[in-house]
Amino acid sequence: MVFRRSAVVLGVSGIVVVALGAVFEPVAGPMVSKLPSNTDLTVHYSGTASLIDQTAVAKGDLLGALKNGVPLALDRRIHVTSTSGNTAIVGDDQTLKITGMPPMPDDHVYALDRKTLEAGPAPAGKTADPASGIPIGWPMSPSAHHPYRYYDPTTQTSSDFTYTGDTEVKGRGALSFHSQSAANPVKDKTLLATLPTALPKTVAQALASSPLPILPKETKALLTPEALAALPDQIPLSYTAVTTADGAADKEVGFPIMQHLQQKVILNVALPGQPPIPLIPVLSTDLTLTPESQQYLVDKADTASTQLLVIKVVVPVALVAIGVVLLVIAFLKRKPKAVVAAAPIEAGPAGAETAEPAADSGESEN
Numbered sequence: 001m002v003f004r005r006s007a008v009v010l011g012v013s014g015i016v017v018v019a020l021g022a023v024f025e026p027v028a029g030p031m032v033s034k035l036p037s038n039t040d041l042t043v044h045y046s047g048t049a050s051l052i053d054q055t056a057v058a059k060g061d062l063l064g065a066l067k068n069g070v071p072l073a074l075d076r077r078i079h080v081t082s083t084s085g086n087t088a089i090v091g092d093d094q095t096l097k098i099t100g101m102p103p104m105p106d107d108h109v110y111a112l113d114r115k116t117l118e119a120g121p122a123p124a125g126k127t128a129d130p131a132s133g134i135p136i137g138w139p140m141s142p143s144a145h146h147p148y149r150y151y152d153p154t155t156q157t158s159s160d161f162t163y164t165g166d167t168e169v170k171g172r173g174a175l176s177f178h179s180q181s182a183a184n185p186v187k188d189k190t191l192l193a194t195l196p197t198a199l200p201k202t203v204a205q206a207l208a209s210s211p212l213p214i215l216p217k218e219t220k221a222l223l224t225p226e227a228l229a230a231l232p233d234q235i236p237l238s239y240t241a242v243t244t245a246d247g248a249a250d251k252e253v254g255f256p257i258m259q260h261l262q263q264k265v266i267l268n269v270a271l272p273g274q275p276p277i278p279l280i281p282v283l284s285t286d287l288t289l290t291p292e293s294q295q296y297l298v299d300k301a302d303t304a305s306t307q308l309l310v311i312k313v314v315v316p317v318a319l320v321a322i323g324v325v326l327l328v329i330a331f332l333k334r335k336p337k338a339v340v341a342a343a344p345i346e347a348g349p350a351g352a353e354t355a356e357p358a359a360d361s362g363e364s365e366n
Helices: 005-032 054-058 201-209 217-222 225-229 291-332
Strands: 040-052 066-084 087-098 104-113 149-152 157-160 162-169 172-180 198-200 234-250 256-269 277-289 345-347 353-355
Touching: 005 291, 040 256, 040 291, 066 277, 149 172, 149 234, 157 172, 162 234, 162 256, 172 256, 172 291, 198 201, 201 225, 201 234, 201 277, 217 277, 234 291, 256 291, 277 291
Parallel strands: none
Antiparallel strands: 040 066, 040 277, 066 087, 087 104, 149 157, 162 172, 172 234, 198 234, 234 256, 256 277, 345 353
């Protein structure tokens, strides 16, 4: 059967476009579900701190050394600096600002799987913190049942994130998670550099004998005059930290659109023949993502969600629809039009000319 050339072209084009629509989401979907190489987000936290004024301690002013409810803020920038295959090198630049103290910058670098956002080893030629778990947030379409672990850069450890229920943040659905760490040794060199490495024995004696409820009863009971007398004049110190993290992961794109972080850094002393004894919290922070940063992340989540909808649904459906239309048009134009040829001229009576109808040539029309 002979078909019009235009119908053939339309039919082939329709088949190709339908095929593109069928494979577009499986091919493009995974690409847009990864951490983008141009990621660069800046968010802010606010809250309060409780701390020990080391200058007051050195002067023996124990009452004046305790400061509670001190305003503080945390500026945080998360940005991808490079990618290698499925791994992204991500900078996590943080600056803690406590009222009355100089800003404390603390930058970290992570090698993250671009799909799961789990920390892992850095690719060849790159360096990254020895992290584990999820340091910056959840992946696309987080699961309530996945065993996520929150990474704490202060102790370089991770602890289980427990799903606590569904919630809504500024109109977007989210999954709530909670993490509570054990008391782990502080390993963040930037933080350790701000803390004293030794405590004068006279200060320890003053803390142990003070009528103020500075030390826990259990600790006071261990710091007997005999135990303190056995310590050196400068008592070596170590530090542990306990971290609590609450967050909400956007159900579609995983953005941490709500965060509440609490941490206590505890000073420990070592008595002869005993494990380190927690003495006193030297820094307690309570930080929450600001409303402005919440809205910023919600807006980013809205944009990312729309892009996903376009790539995973709108474009494939549009391509299939266009392909089907082309196939329908090709079907309707499949038959060639009949062509009528001019009849031969014959001489009739008295010189008249007559024409006979010609048969269909059977040729196809372009």
